[in-house]
Amino acid sequence: MSARETSPGDRERAAAAIGAEGTGEELWASRSVWDHWPEPSLPDGPVLLVAAHPDDEVLGFGGMLAQLAPDREVHVLTLTDGEASHPGSRLMPPPALARARRTELEEALDILGVERTARHRLGLPDTQLGTHEATATEWIEELLRTLGAPLCVAPWRGDLHADHEAAGRAARSAAASTGADLWQYPIWMWHWANPDDVRVPWGACRRLPLTAAARLRKEEALRCFRTQIAPLADHTAVILPPGELAHHRRSFETVITERDA
Template identity: 45%
Template sequence: MRPIVGNGTAEDEWRRWAAVSDWPALDLRPAAVPLVVAPHPDDEILGVAGTMALLGAADLAAVTDGEASHPGSTVYTRAQLAAVRRDETDEALRRLGLGTARVHRLGHADGGIDEQALAGQLAELLTPGRWCFATWRGDGHPDHEAVGRAAARACAATGARLLEYPIWAWHWAYPDDPRVPWARARRIDLPPAARAAKAAAIAAFPSQTEPLGPADADAPILPPHIVARFTRPFEVIFE
């Protein structure tokens, strides 16, 4: 796990890193409709929404409902916040043109993912050669890492292809950081339409990008300096 504190590495610093332009492109020809695994509602959108829009098809495995994003909220109970975030996911998919995507809600507790059970659930959804996008196993957030490990186990068991997307690594890591497997990085360039669709999908999560209320406990989880990392003209996965 990594400390996810402060403002983290600024997006301008990532944009100035010359190595990014040398990463090979990911060949976007999946064998079947890919499975995208999200620890919390919005992770899939931040990480690979542009790729999902380019592919024009994806199934979603929603591991939790994100009910613990604001544990001290003065506005929502955990159950209410879970309902809000499920609705936000549905709206985000519509904005990507994926309103008919199959969503598998796996029912794990936010902050308490059963990694072994999840690996079994994912294995039931995967087949040989099917692409599985999941959060990177070294991302720094315990839920993200648990999902990445479970997805890796499921892919190994089924012959599916694991593609890991970083989320919080962009916060705690820095260019050339030796803790990150940059040699495995693959780049997906996003044309204007895919970038616009992704921006619209991110905006479908006001529970995360805007304050829920005036209390500190209701502050946004994704303020502008964090969202900036996910509005680039490309996305990155580790292969």
């Protein structure tokens, strides 16, 4: 079902799942569901990383960005500015929040070693990617063709966050059109799922080990997202509290390979 076909009830259930307490990292670690996941084969050539919001890049694939950037061409396409993360805030209304989040992302990508000329911003409306999916698809496809990139990395299209899912669908369409491989990284899945969740294609999950240096750079980059990891004076809910960040501080990163999903 596309975002345009998603019912209000579906959206409410998804929002409730993301807003709930969530699955602690302790449970994931105790079950070690990832122990036997293979490492995917990384094709030669440029890599295009797609994100729905500033910080998705670093949460889902920041360690790999740090590892890949010194030796190959890595491009990042951010579809929205994330201006809707603090609704109702007077301190950070959407235009100010968009500027702040763009700055945070620039700082994070500097730390991870992504060249400034390899950063692309589309500026589509936050929370409304589903209605702009065709535009996102066109941009992703054009970049894949221009770069000659054999690999597209994007949010998982089953993540239960409407923007993440729209970004994943757009990347899937673009990759299919260009013949690129597609790796999808989960963000909120670690929060709403559990190790026995049948909604997750566990057989298609792959593990990407991180070096100690890459983990340190990812951790430093995560700290750049000040608007997301700390409360605002007039918006006390933290978007990415420590319990959520713990899922993204592992010694590896996870992708779901499209051809196996």
